[in-house]
Amino acid sequence: MKSIGIGIIGAGVMGAEHARIIAGEVSGAHLAAIADADLSRAEAAAGGAKALTDAEALTADPEVEAVLIASPDATHHRLVLAAIAAGKPVLCEKPLAASTAECLEIVEAERRAGRRLVQTGFMRRFDPAYRDMKQVIDGKGLGDVRILHCQHRNAAAPSWFTGAMAITNSLVHELDICRWLLSTEYTAVTAIPSPSGDPALFVFETEAGFLVSVEIFMNAAYGYHVHAEAVCETGTVSMAQPALIRSRHEGAEAAAFPQNWIPRFRDAYRIQNQAWVDGIRDRTPPKDASTAWDGLVATCLADQIVGAIAKRDRLVFELPPRQ
């Protein structure tokens, strides 16, 4: 069976992590090349594969059969369009692009290309805990969902984090995963920031009728913690604390939280990347993957929330017509 050559653009934290996964944990693919403006960083992540500084050259390389984009957000739009133009499948870290208009260009470019080429890297859709929750929700054994409570807590926001990034960087994950988990679209949001702005609480209304409450806390200090609880007609389903072991020490029984999203979603990234590779091989994109349209929706909603956060009023969302 032929192994698919993957080219990765970006050799930062996520690019290096993707390189590790593609090279060492995915069946049916290999790391063909990795590009980064900083060549030494590309080389460090490349293992035996090619290291480049030129992303365009990587996309054009005939040994690169599919492209994985983990470069700075501002470059996504251009690089995804280049992959589409080259007719190569592309998995792009979120956000798909920086604005609704740019996302729309990508959606349209893919439509013109005549086949699904774009996957947005909302990896949570492949997280086993979210998938177990979705299976319970879809199975209807607990009846319809009435309210979904979500918490997204980072131990500490990076120093370069601005207020809007809590929305465009963190809330955006909730925007995507809850649409997928609940198979519905948001219609409106009420944003209620705490006086210091962090945490903030968002209450979404949905086409299906139920509510989604989301707490975003960028400086929760105690650890990285993503939690969801679906409250349904006859019961609830929620995530278990993700630790595999428990210890008893110094007066307490304790279970550890991961430090950040990488250990928490390690399996999700691997499974996402395997599904992406399988989809390329089978010419059938993975059923649950986030599409270009999904990437657009996330960016579009986040943009409107950023615009509305200062006002406390309920915001009714607007989306471009579905392509």
Place this chain on the structure above:
Amino acid sequence: MKSIGIGIIGAGVMGAEHARIIAGEVSGAHLAAIADADLSRAEAAAGGAKALTDAEALTADPEVEAVLIASPDATHHRLVLAAIAAGKPVLCEKPLAASTAECLEIVEAERRAGRRLVQTGFMRRFDPAYRDMKQVIDGKGLGDVRILHCQHRNAAAPSWFTGAMAITNSLVHELDICRWLLSTEYTAVTAIPSPSGDPALFVFETEAGFLVSVEIFMNAAYGYHVHAEAVCETGTVSMAQPALIRSRHEGAEAAAFPQNWIPRFRDAYRIQNQAWVDGIRDRTPPKDASTAWDGLVATCLADQIVGAIAKRDRLVFELPPRQ
């Protein structure tokens, strides 16, 4: 040491429960009499004590040194005033009275009496789990509170429940306990009912600045479940699942929920009643007890929320001047 004679008004579910507690689980007091419009019900709850139909006669009885009111809500105002007039300490099940105006009459009557006679039966203040949470919060080991999330879930609303009762009967407990837990006052609320009205989500702002989110679900089906999680600057503190045992059976490890508030708050009622009796004996009302003013605040806020629930707008609370 002299035992204090307690008279109970009302021999329904809660009246009978209080009779059981006073007669069998409280030190320094005994059940002197119990009154109910239905004499047979009063007799069933009385054990060897007097059973009456006339609440006024009970309050006037010289063997009744303190009065515990567990009669229908509409009678509370009149009966509390009668106890104050008789100069007898009174513990009144919530609500203290049906309207802010009636509560204010009680507050003023007590003020004129010149000493603390009234305790409102917000028993959660004596619940060991809430007290453990308060100790952690007040200890500041986790820094200041940033947001408090509360869930109040009943297995099923009684058939006679109307929409407003979710607020006046259930939310009212959250109104009282969170003020006490966080040592602050609410300033405003945003109410976001789900389309079916149940559950409903309420987001409170407080003088201290942080937020309080409360989900009220009257028909949660799976059991009676009261939960609170305080999210603080450097950590969180929340209630553990209240079961004492866990079983493994038929493919799962499970811990049971209580069926309703009585088993869940059995200890809270006992400890509240003991503290009330101790306070009478020592002529020092229990430090944490809910006062007449606290009863007024709960009724006053609930009334405003009932009036505002139809409108989705943020409601700024108004309170009469603190007496």
Place this chain on the structure above:
Amino acid sequence: MKSIGIGIIGAGVMGAEHARIIAGEVSGAHLAAIADADLSRAEAAAGGAKALTDAEALTADPEVEAVLIASPDATHHRLVLAAIAAGKPVLCEKPLAASTAECLEIVEAERRAGRRLVQTGFMRRFDPAYRDMKQVIDGKGLGDVRILHCQHRNAAAPSWFTGAMAITNSLVHELDICRWLLSTEYTAVTAIPSPSGDPALFVFETEAGFLVSVEIFMNAAYGYHVHAEAVCETGTVSMAQPALIRSRHEGAEAAAFPQNWIPRFRDAYRIQNQAWVDGIRDRTPPKDASTAWDGLVATCLADQIVGAIAKRDRLVFELPPRQ
């Protein structure tokens, strides 16, 4: 209703705790007197009650209608016999007496008195968690028990603890509670101490056929932890971690252990003492209370285990004929 006057012998840690419970948390009784060789200690625990140094005088005092013994172990035998001689109900902290022969004297003295006067203070029988477990086991919903695993862990053994005390002081609780929990008698034990002697593992065989494994760890360091898991034909039932709250802080979610047996079994002591008082009033000893015979069995088994611990062989128990 008449209040029963209780006399307590011993004003150490447990005596003072019992005085607090009798004076402040039990219905239908009051603390009449407390005796301790150290008068100031007796006075400190007495509240307004009489403080004495003479235990015999306390037992003889006509205002003392029932006696609670919490004095040093070596005095139990003599003091229990004195209470029986005085015809007064007596609740004796474990051990009932220091040897099987002494216990047998008590059993026979009580038999000659013609009525149940003695209760051995194995308070765990009144612990809500053990009672919930017993209800599940007796309900047979999980089928018959196949093995019961127990852990008894102290944070640290007191300095005056000798090896045998792990058996006579700690294991003895397991000896009593498991007989009660499982409604059977032990037939044999295999003792397997770890090389350092602490922890030690004991595997009991029972008349009913199933096994009981007990780990005793006197210096478990992390906290005071008593745990039991009954493994039955179709499932298991075990104790939940006893904390009422959980906190998340510094990278972990944690639930605290109590420091020692007093907070862990606070409710058990209160409920035991209330049941004892109720039994005196109703002239019907509490159904589940540990009798003089139960006290004898615990001491008798512990004695045999102490004698056999050095040998690794299986020990078949011998008991005097049931009185």
Place this chain on the structure above:
Amino acid sequence: MKSIGIGIIGAGVMGAEHARIIAGEVSGAHLAAIADADLSRAEAAAGGAKALTDAEALTADPEVEAVLIASPDATHHRLVLAAIAAGKPVLCEKPLAASTAECLEIVEAERRAGRRLVQTGFMRRFDPAYRDMKQVIDGKGLGDVRILHCQHRNAAAPSWFTGAMAITNSLVHELDICRWLLSTEYTAVTAIPSPSGDPALFVFETEAGFLVSVEIFMNAAYGYHVHAEAVCETGTVSMAQPALIRSRHEGAEAAAFPQNWIPRFRDAYRIQNQAWVDGIRDRTPPKDASTAWDGLVATCLADQIVGAIAKRDRLVFELPPRQ
């Protein structure tokens, strides 16, 4: 990078599972061939790879660079020797062989071959929960281990299970994993079967001094449950319940158990197989893998326990001299 061709012998439950993993989840390898006496079963598991009935032919096939044995236990000895003779790395499902003598032949054949070719399929060494436990134990943050408690519970023993298979099939996993987890060797065992024989309790002594207690329950009914708790000098570390989600329904909060070992150890098998493949590529066997010698130890100890189970006496183990 060259992909390694794997040949699998046996297309039953485990063989098919290994085929799925090698073909779809492992980087750097592909399924070259699969052999089974039942050709249709081999074909069903083969995907596009070769399907054979002849295991010898598979081992000899030049496209098969490494052999994975998942055939009936009785064939392991012969097939492992054949792989060694062919100079091909071999991963053999446990047991390595049916007797100590046969295992010894394998150990000696590998020694003569001059390099590590054999890995025994004790996959638990790659289970993330066991690895997290080992990291805590080896880190010594809790001090030395004092006792390790293990439970191995199957929902129901297959109909063809005989008593000895509880030892050779189930206990054997505990024999291997605890040696690895604790970095020590067993010196003796006391076996204490319950009267019905199931469950049985085994208490092991070790060279390092501490104890290991193991409960084997072949018909635990409630689910498949493997648990371990290491009790150390200053604390404990144990496995968390492995469910990723929790549900609340019909009066209880519940977390599901897997039905059998395949979902429980799905990750362990994948990680084991990836490590095996990586080790072949790097010519460096995985550090933690179970060797031929480890396979011998497990079989040798299990054999002695089977011989001794009827006798209740303590059994001192004997092992052939370490090769």
